[in-house]
Amino acid sequence: MKHLFALLVNFAVVLPAFASQYFVATNGNDDNDGSIDSPFKHIQYAADKMDAGDVTYIRGGNYFEQVTLSGVNGEEEKPYTFKAYQDEKVTLEGTIAINNQWTKYQGDIYQTKLEQPIWQLFVNDKSMTSARWPNGNWYDRSVWDKKQSMMWPEKSKGKFGTHYNKELAELETDLTGAIAIVNSGSFKTYQKKVTEHKKGQDHFSYDTKGANEHFSYKGKIHRQGYFLEGKLALLDEENEWFFDPETNQLYLWAENGVSPDTLNVRGKVQSYAFIIKRSSHINLEGINFFATTFDVSRSSFIKVADSELMYPSYSKRMLGDASTIDVTKMLVKKEHDLANYQLQNCKIAYTDGPAIEMNGTGNLVENCYMHDIDYSCTHKGGFTLNMMNAKELVFRRNTIHTTGCSELFKAGVRNRIELNDLSDSGHLQNDGSMVQLSVKQQPNGIVRYNWVHDSVKQGIRFDNKNTPNAPYGNNGHVFNNVAWNTDRIYFKGDNHFVFNNLSFGSHLNDLIVSSNKVIQGHNLKTITRNNISNKFSGNRTKPRKKYPVPGIVDHNWDGVTLGKDVRTQLRDPDNLDFRPKADSDLVDAGVVIKDKINYFLGKAPDIGPYEFGAEDYWIPGHQAEKASKPVPPLAAVKVKLDADLMWLFGYQASIHQVYFGDDENAVKSATSTSALYQGEFSHNIFTPKSLENGKTYYWRVDAVRADKVIKGDVWQFSVEDKTNNSE
Structure with a gap:
């Protein structure tokens, strides 16, 4: 016992x-x-x-x-x-429900009196647009079109803090006390009170205390776009609203002019x-x-x-408050403080202000989907994601599109930026890039396996000051990225490793390793190898013949020099298949970079970001619960006869089941006993037995996760029709 x-x-x-x-x-x-x-x-x-x-x-x-x-x-x-x-x-x-009785104010505008102030209004869970001039909203994407949603001062009149436009006189209201949201250049946008204006005047002045003209627009008032908020008279279209904080009166012009009494109306408090x-x-x-x-x-x-x-964050300009926006935050006191913050598998959408502020050491942002971020760009500069003070951050498998600020991702020290899909950025400010590493952030920074595309901004940039004796970054690593339809990918500094990237369709040169003649030693030790681009140069706009690429430069494929287009070398880049063709110049034409390239097939690495014959096709970005991001993309046309079908794995899925045929309904309803069932795949490439000219096909990929089958959507594509091709 x-x-x-x-x-x-x-x-x-x-x-x-x-x-x-x-x-x-x-x-x-x-x-x-x-x-x-x-x-x-x-x-x-x-x-x-x-x-x-x-x-x-x-x-x-x-x-x-x-x-x-x-x-x-x-x-x-x-x-x-x-x-x-x-x-x-x-x-x-x-938010709180607004169940008050509404009365007509004028036209299709209704009004009611509230007991407490609100600074954002929702109708049936959709955010209404704060009354503004010029108009712009999320639903028709006009808020992202700065030519439409911003006013541009007259070139020959005005100065910093005073704007002239003849259209101002037509507003029939005194704008004093309104708030002007002004882009004074590059990533500098301010929200300032209008201090001087009278009804019928063609100009106004605003408070410039704490603001300044960015050097990129200094003296160029006509380039300092703006819009105005904070006046009832600016409410002039449906889905706009206004709240008067002095009287607590709320005004709304609902869609189709219906009475708000019939709608679910809520206000942010x-x-x-x-x-x-x-x-x-x-x-x-x-x-x-x-x-x-x-x-x-x-x-x-x-x-x-x-x-x-x-709609996590929104300014309080409607209350006359032009202070800093309350945004999503994960902050420690200093950059070097241990944070270990994790943001995983989250979605963030429709913000006034950045998606999130984050700093500290050891953070992770993974498998997140962010879109429609920051329509005013007034929060601490021009960053959709400012990670400059987030040391040793891993930023992985995120999809971000439709943003306003000049910079999409501002990297911190020793960040690892990988497998992200970034696009459609920087609509409301000039300058900037989708991935930006400044001088202090470049050493041992890693940018790899990303797609950056379809943006007026640069795809990837290592930046520094273009003045003699200014410090510049070094030892950055950029490899296996794909950039298309961007401003360029651009690298300043020295001793970088730039290899196995693909860049094409840029507004300027595609791949630029800067040979800035002002800064001595610029990129003289940088290694640039195994890259493919149409326009490869040491200068943003000038050809390579005039501005040779500095440093160690070999085994690259340059379309201008060879007189070819990248499309002659790749399987089907217009339908997102960036793999090399079997008979291309790229296969086995690269070189091993010691301690950088650990995997390749054949005699040597291929030039570019994909290896010919690989069992998997890496697709970056957010993984949804279902299989997603089909290649060829949904409703693609002119798909090649020898196309493979590829997809992004469902989140945490181990295998996938593939269905394929030429009948949409049959593919949608097919089960594993159907003739359309193609089997289970642990890789993400399915090769159809044969495709016919001009025919449309349908396919479905079900994700299997922990013995649970998550049925996929039905995708379709049409094969190129060569029957009438005289060649």
Whole structure:
């Protein structure tokens, strides 16, 4: 018995402490015990009861509250976890319902009086446009067209802080007190109060305190585009609204001029629904945010995963407040402070302000999808994602498109930027690039396996000042990227490694390793090998003959020099197949770069980012639950007769099941017993047995994850028709 007692004591000592589980539901009560059958009502109430290792499960529904965690510290193996229960949709809500009775103001504009101020308005979960001039909104993409959604001052009149336009006199209102959002050059956009204007005047002045003309537009007032907000008279089209903070009167012109009494109208009254400060080891999983977001400060080991942030941030200009926008934040005090923030498998869309602010060391942003980011560009400069102070960040498998700021991703020290799909950026400011590494951020920075495309901005840029004796970056690594239909990919500095990239269709030269003659030693030690481009040079616009590429330069394929186009070398680049043709100049024509290239097929590496004969085709960007991003793309035409079908794996899927045929409905309904079933694939390339000229085909890829089959969408493509080709 004595030995048995000792055994029991020892056994009890090694038993792990059992974590507590709490449940929260919209129909709960804080007087309950917090079990699944008797849940709490408020997340904060559950949070106050938690210890390290505990989990609070949140049942489906919308929650309006502000949860604050201060000085809450979990452990690596015992974090505090807040998690959506199973697959239920949980949304933290930043709006309140506006159920007031509306009356007509004039025309199709209705009005009602509120009890508290709001600074963003939603109708049926769609954000209305703040009354502005000129008009611009998200729904027809006009907000991203600066020629349409911004006004441009007259060239021969005005100065910094005073703009002339004859159209101003037609507004029939005094603009004093309005807010002017002004792009004064490159990445400098300000929101400033109009200080001087009278009804009928063709000019106005605004407060320039704290603002300045960026050198790129200095003295060029006609290039300083702007728009105006903050006046009822600017409400002149449907889906616009205005709130008067002095009278608490709300005005709305709803779609088709219908009465708001028949609509679901809500107003934003909260910036942050989840605040974490001076805390560690906290996880938020599967929690969505609508018209609100989270604020993490001076904390570490915070993870936000599987979340959707819709309209997370918006300026308070409607309230006459031109201060800094409350945006999504994960910040420590200094760049070198340990952060270990993780943002994984999240979606962020429709913001005024950047997608997220993040700094500190050791962060991860992975498998996120961000779009329609920052229509005013007024938050601390021109960055969609400013990671300049995020040291040793891994930025992987993200898709980002449709942005306003000049810079899409501003990298930090020793960042690894890989497998991202970046496009359609920088609409509202000049200058900039989709991936930008400044001088201090270039050493040991890695940019690899990305697609950067279809943008007025540069694809990838290593930047520095173009003045004698100015410091410049070095030892950056850029390889296996694809850039097309961008401004260029462009590298300043020295001792970089630029290899196995593909760049074509640029507005200027495609691939530029700068031979800046002002800065001595510029790129003289840079190694540039195994790249393919149509226009390869040491200068942005001048040909290679006049500006030779400096440094060690060999085994590159240059279309201008060879008198060929990259399309003669690649399988089908217009339909996103960037692999080399079997008979191209690229196969086995590259060279091994010691300690840089560890994998290749054949006698030597191929030139370019893809190896001929590889079993997989790498496709960058966000992985959805379903298989996605088909190659050829959806509804592609003129697909080659020898096309392979390729896709991006479903998120965390291990294998995929492929269906293929010429009948859309048959492919949609096919099962694994159907003749259309092509089998299971652990790789992402399927080669049809034969394709016919001019014919349309349909295919479907189902993802298999943990024995769960996630049915894919039906994709289609049409094969090139050569029947009437005289050649």
